[in-house]
Amino acid sequence: DTGVSQDPRHKITKRGQNVTFRCDPISEHNRLYWYRQTLGQGPEFLTYFQNEAQLEKSRLLSDRFSAERPKGSFSTLEIQRTEQGDSAMYLCASSSNRGTGWEKLFFGSGTQLSVL
């Protein structure tokens, strides 16, 4: 399978706990994006990487959120001290700024986070 892979698919946690999600992009894609989506809403941009560099982060994103892409391949998104408002689907997407263009995002299946 050469699509975007996310792990885990579902995560249930208690308020105040830390959680970490992983995303493996399409192998030849140098850009990786994290979006968050709640029911009935469109995806909301969180952050993006080009290779290993984090180039942009949403101004609305709490300091409790951090993302890494250490070797320019997979990425992790960590949420510290989770709150009930963090409950959402966390979507990873990748693209390439070569060939087909960076704007054609390929999404993974997402990680559904539920904070109790």
Next chain:
Amino acid sequence: QKEVEQNSGPLSVPEGAIASLNCTYSDRVSQSFFWYRQYSGKSPELIMSIYSNGDKEDGRFTAQLNKASQYVSLLIRDSQPSDSATYLCAVNGNAGNMLTFGGGTRLMVKP
């Protein structure tokens, strides 16, 4: 005002009819526009892109762009029940390196 606005729907059309989905955006410097389809419980998938004013056709889908009016639309001809999904409009915002999505329009095609 949201940067990208869509009517949440649901938009209900009979099978075989034309479904018309609309989107407005606020950032005049936006250059690229996309329609993604999202089935319930699934992730978004790209179905159309448009960059210049006018119409762009791909099979049963036609995207229309009017930059002066800051308006993008998607027409689906000969709608099928399998087209029932949420359609997300996405715009390349002024930051230049990420897409801003609208809230989506839920389309229901009834047999």
